[in-house]
Amino acid sequence: MALPPLSPEQRRAALDKATAARKVRAEVRDALKHGRMSLADVLASDSEAIRKMPVxxxxxxxxxxxxxxxxxxxxxxGISDSRRIQGLGIQQRVRLLERFASQS
Structure with missing residues (x-):
């Protein structure tokens, strides 16, 4: 199924949205790496950009x-290789949080 052609304005809007999502994910990765954010914070996030991040x-x-x-x-x-945060089941979230409880 081919995607419909986008107008230049639609294409620019899509590119801007993708850039903003990449920036949010990069900030989250940096915050996790430096301890400014916990795994529980990320898993509880409502941000669409974060929810689409691969586990x-x-x-x-x-x-x-x-x-x-x-x-x-x-x-x-027991998480699929291609699973994203939004696709995690309740038990998978619980196991992740239990595994990293001492680091949160």
């Missing part, structure tokens, strides 16, 4: 967690 990216943003450890945690908790 793997979220975990990689936590202090002392890299790509390999994030992948192991995702597999251990």
């Amino acid at each position: 793997r990216t979220l975990l990689e943003s936590l202090p002392d967690i890299g790509k390999v450890r994030a992948q192991k945690l995702i597999a251990e908790i």
Whole structure:
């Protein structure tokens, strides 16, 4: 299914929205990395930009967690590789919060 062509104004608006979402996600990742925000704060967020962040990216943003450890945690908790924050189930959220309770 082909997307309808966008007018220059619609294209600019879409690009601006995408840029704003990337900026919000970058700020959240930085806040997580430096301890200014907790995992619970991110999971409870109403922001559409944050809710669309992949769980793997979220975990990689936590202090002392890299790509390999994030992948192991995702597999251990039973989260799909492509899952986004908004798609997490209640039990998956609980397991994530329990796993990082000492760091929150």
